[in-house]
Amino acid sequence: xxxxxxxxxxxxxxxxxxxxxxxxxxxxxxxxxxxxxxxxxxxxxxxxxxxxxxxxxxxxxxxxxxxxxxxxxxxxxxxxxxxxxxxxxxxxxxxxxxxxxxxxxxxxxxxxxxxxxxxxxxxxxxxxxxxxxxxxxxxxxxxxxxxxxxxxxxxxxxxxxxxxxxxxxxxxxxxxxxxxxxxxxxxxxxxxxxxxxxxxxxxxxxxxxxxxxxxxxxxxxxxxxxxxxxxxxxxxxxxxxxxxxxxxxxxxxxxxxxxxxxxxxxxxxxxxxxxxxxxxxxxxxxxxxxxxxxxxxxxxxxxxxxxxxxxxxxxxx
Numbered sequence: 001x002x003x004x005x006x007x008x009x010x011x012x013x014x015x016x017x018x019x020x021x022x023x024x025x026x027x028x029x030x031x032x033x034x035x036x037x038x039x040x041x042x043x044x045x046x047x048x049x050x051x052x053x054x055x056x057x058x059x060x061x062x063x064x065x066x067x068x069x070x071x072x073x074x075x076x077x078x079x080x081x082x083x084x085x086x087x088x089x090x091x092x093x094x095x096x097x098x099x100x101x102x103x104x105x106x107x108x109x110x111x112x113x114x115x116x117x118x119x120x121x122x123x124x125x126x127x128x129x130x131x132x133x134x135x136x137x138x139x140x141x142x143x144x145x146x147x148x149x150x151x152x153x154x155x156x157x158x159x160x161x162x163x164x165x166x167x168x169x170x171x172x173x174x175x176x177x178x179x180x181x182x183x184x185x186x187x188x189x190x191x192x193x194x195x196x197x198x199x200x201x202x203x204x205x206x207x208x209x210x211x212x213x214x215x216x217x218x219x220x221x222x223x224x225x226x227x228x229x230x231x232x233x234x235x236x237x238x239x240x241x242x243x244x245x246x247x248x249x250x251x252x253x254x255x256x257x258x259x260x261x262x263x264x265x266x267x268x269x270x271x272x273x274x275x276x277x278x279x280x281x282x283x284x285x286x287x288x289x290x291x292x293x294x295x296x297x298x299x300x301x302x303x304x305x306x307x308x309x310x311x312x313x314x315x316x317x
Contacts, residue, residue: 001025001026001068001074001213002025002028002071002073002074003020003025003026003027003028003068003072003073003074003075003076003213004025004028004030004072004074004075004076005017005020005028005029005030005076005078005080006030006033006052006054006067006069006075006076006078006080007030007031007054007077007078007079007103008029008030008037008049008076008078009029009031009035009036009037009038009076010031010038010079010163011038011065011080011159011161011163011164011205012078012103012156012159012201012202012205012206012209013029013031013037013076013206014037014038014039014163014202015039015136015161015202015203015205015206016078016205016206016209016210017029017037017041017043017044017047018039018041018042018043018044019206019207020047020210020213021043021044021046021047022264023041023210025213027046027047027048027316028047028048028050028070028072029044029048029049029050029285030046030050030051030054030067031049031050031051031052032051032052032053032054033049033051033179034147038161038162038163038164038201038202039161039162039163039202040099040104043046046210046293050070052066052087054079054085058084058085058088061088063085063088063089063092064088064089064091064092064093065092067089067092067093068092068095068096069256071096072096072098073098073099073102074098074099074100074101074213075089075093075098075099075100076101076103076182076209076277077089077100077101077102077103078103079103080103080136081129081132081133081136082132082135082136083132083136083138083139083242084308086102086136086139087139088138090139090140090143090148090149093149094148094149095208097148097150098149099147099150099151099152099173099213099219100140100149100150100151101151101152101154101209101212101213102136102137102140102151102152103152103154103156103205103209104133104136104137104153104154104155104156104222105130105133105155105156106131106156106157106198106224106226106278106280107125107127107129107130107131107133107276107278108123108125108130108131108134108137108155109121109123109124109125109130109276109278109280110124110125110126110276111124111126111275111276111277112276112277112278112279115196115278115279116230116279116280116281117224117278117279117280117281118224118281118283118284119155119221119222119281119284120200123137123138126275126276127272136153137153137222140153141222144219145220150219150220151219151220152207152218152219152220152221152222152223153208153221153222153223154208154212154222154223154225155222155224155225156200156225156226156279157197157198157199157200157222157224157225157226157227157230157278157280158198158203158204158273159199159200159201159205159284160199160200160201160202160297160301160303161201161202161203161300161303161304162304162306162307163307164174164303164304165308165313166199166300166301166305166308167197167199167269167273168236168240168301169181169187169189169197169233169236169237169239169240170187170188170189170233170237170262170266170270170285171195171197171233171264171269171270171273171274172269172270172273173266173269174205174262174263174266175308175313175314175315178187178240178305178308178314178316179314179315179316179317180249181237181240181241181244181246182240182241182243182244182246182311182316182317183244183316183317184241184244184247184249185249186249186250186251187237187248187249187250187251188250188251188252188253188257188258188261188262189233189234189237189250189251189252189253189258190252190253190254190255190258190270190271190274191274192234192252193232193233193234193237193250193252194232194233194234195232195233195270195273195274195277196230196231196232196274196277196278196279196296197230197231197232197233198226198230198231198272198278198280198297199226199227199235199297199300199301200225200226200227200229200281200293200295200300201227201293201294201295201299201300201303202296203294203295204225204227204291204293204294204295204300205225207291207292207293207294208223208225208289208291211289211290211291212289213291215289216286217288218267218288218289221284221288223282223284223285223288223289223291224280224281224282224284224285225282225285225291226280226282226293227293227295227296227297227298227300228282228293228296229279229297230278230279230280230297231297231298232272233274234250235300236297236301237250239298239301240298240301240305243302243305243317255267255271257279258270
């Protein structure tokens with residue numbers, strides 16, 4: 001198939017484009033052209049690269065026509081964040097009706113009542129990002145039901161891999177948390193460290209997108225794409241400290257104390273994750289897509305941390 005990947009050099013696309021090329025698809029990789037893929041692979045030389053500023057072209061009303069002109073059988077949209085942008089693309093695609101694969105997020109769920117949460121739970125998102133993604137999901141499924149552009153929505157967890165900062169055991173992006181766990185220094189955790197995080201390696205997300213291309217039964221559905229198991233902050237801290245032959249020195253604190261020690265921005269990010277504490281079921285993805293994650297949450301984090309250390313992004317002392 002001829003597959004147009006929008007946001008091709010990002011976290012997921014960096015792994016997806018080589019996968020699609022290896023599978024024999026003709027791939028057109030769209031990106032802003034501001035950076036190379038996170039994951040280098042020889043297959044990049046066998047795909048077509050197109051530089052596109054989606055925001056600017058959405059504003060000009062030209063992005064959808066740009067995609068249609070590439071004559072896709074499949075469009076993989078990895079960087080759509082508003083229903084307005086999704087609507088413009090769908091309207092342009094409607095006359096040719098390619099398969100549209102959209103990247104959502106497990107944050108279409110707000111704080112959950114039952115775990116593991118399934119894709120059929122009512123949507124109660126909080127925050128601009130989750131609310132926007134839930135609105136896109138509704139738009140795409142309504143379009144499919146009307147007989148318009150057929151779509152599949154994949155909801156990743158906290159996307160993890162080498163090349164970028166990742167959510168640490170404290171639920172934020174503070175590199176000092178990794179250092180403290182490595183050196184046996186105290187790490188403050190709110191809510192007794194029982195907040196739940198559901199990571200996923202970027203290549204496992206790419207695997208799910210690749211499988212969705214060839215699963216007609218997936219059309220019109222949403223799928224969680226996460227590691228086999230979610231983990232608590234407590235469990236992740238023990239795992240990370242164990243990489244350095246240590247037991248973690250953990251200090252349970254209340255939220256005011258945590259904000260004082262972590263800083264307002266890191267505390268805000270932690271609260272966003274802990275307040276949701278999503279543990280997502282992958283049973284539907286297993287059954288319909290044949291999804292089989294290769295990485296556990298800790299394996300994905302270990303690979304990410306190795307890269308951060310090797311590239312001077314985290315100092316372990």
